[in-house]
Amino acid sequence: MSVSVMSMSNSSPGGAPCAVSATGLRKSYGDKVVLDGIDLHIPAGSVFALLGPNGAGKTTTVRILSTLVSADGGRARVAGHDVAASPDGVRAAIGVTGQFAALDDLLTAEENLLLMADLLRLGKREGRGRAKALLERFGIAGAAHQRAATFSGGMRRRLDLAMTLVGDPEVIFLDEPTTGLDPRSRRTMWETVRGLVAGGVTVFLTTQYLEEADQLADRIAVLDGGRIVAEGTADDLKSRIPGSHVRLRFTDESEYDRAAAVFPAAARDAGALALRIPGDSGIGSLRGLLDRLDEARVRAADLSVHTPDLDDVFLALTGGGTDGTLPPEETLR
Structure with a gap:
């Protein structure tokens, strides 16, 4: 990943501390351009949602910001750490939950959490204390000694998120966290996310559930063709679409x-x-x-x-619109 010698701002445009920032982020796989120079500025203690169709580059963005893959160009900082120059610092400050729960089905809920505590090199007493607190926080204390293989989809996702929190991260990346959940479990997950943000955590969310972004996100960016074609609050984005x-x-x-x-x-x-x-x-x-x-x-x-909803926004901004009356591509401020 090429890194400029210029320093990146640690504040969002509004002056608040910036938890995640990126400038000109690029990534290609062979001839396929996945990210074509995207910019991000996410204030600390907020929920940011990245929307886009399949293949738009949402997961690639998360993988770059969480140091799982390197960008081909651009700069990025997460929790004050340069993604390219200080990947260990980034990893120590973040948690990542993917589309599918990363659990060991042969272990109990408590054992999964203790395993994560061991991987993070927490002391035995501290690890057990965190595991107990997280089991209670996520409403799975009663199933602490049950194997993860017996859990429902909603319980698996809650346990997966609990494992993400063992390290007390500043920034959490949730890559389509409610995929496959029923409506009740999805709403339970939303309440969990709100609780995390109320505690000061920054959440970077990718989702294809537009209601999810509308319910949770302070700001939303729409990614299409490797570029961010619009960004703003849900109301900002809706106001761009004709049909009121x-x-x-x-x-x-x-x-x-x-x-x-x-x-x-x-x-x-x-x-x-x-x-x-x-x-x-x-x-x-x-x-x-x-x-x-x-x-x-x-x-x-x-x-x-x-008024138009986020479904209308998504369809119009990602090539599904038919009226051709959208303004030029620009970031809403």
Whole structure:
């Protein structure tokens, strides 16, 4: 990995301490360009989600930042350590949970945790203390002496994450951590992640579950074709996608017809006596819409606001959109 002699900032653009940063990160496998110069700035104590289709480079990004593979170019720092120059420092500060639980099925839950403590060279007393605390924290103390092979998918993922925490990491990389979990287990994992962040841990999350990113992430980046095509909060990203509208429904056909005359650009649904009026969902716009209804003395039965969700964002930004109205590729600030 080539490393510039220029120092990288230890702060995010907003001034907060930066837990993970990267500039111009590149990686290719043969003729296949996986990462084509990506930049990352992740504040400490936050959840950052990296979204992208299969093959976009999400796992490669995690593997580079966690020192499992070397980048072909660019610079990166994790928890204050240069990924290329101080890989041991990075490894001591991070935890990594992959798509599949890395457990020894022949060992019990407690034995798996104690094995990790031994690998981290913790003292016997400290290792046992951490194992006990983590078993209780993750709600698996009652199964401490059961073999991991007997665990459900949700329990396996919780044990896997508990093993990641034996070393008390500053930064945790979760590479699609809820793959294959049922909705209840997925939500339990979300609560666990929230608890980690509340305790000051930084979480770097890759996922294909868009609701997961919406629920957890402080900031989201969309990776496509080896580049980050957009970054921002969930609301930032949603605001980029056309399709926001207000739906008015009527119970009286004459009211419906009068409203249609007030809003000639609205899409009509005569069967449902409903109008779909394009526009943003801001308070000013809604107030203006209601004022126009009042001036025309039109009364709607109900009003609902519809905005694009992360599914729409994902499809539009990763080549699935069809309207062609997206702004140029840029990072949202």
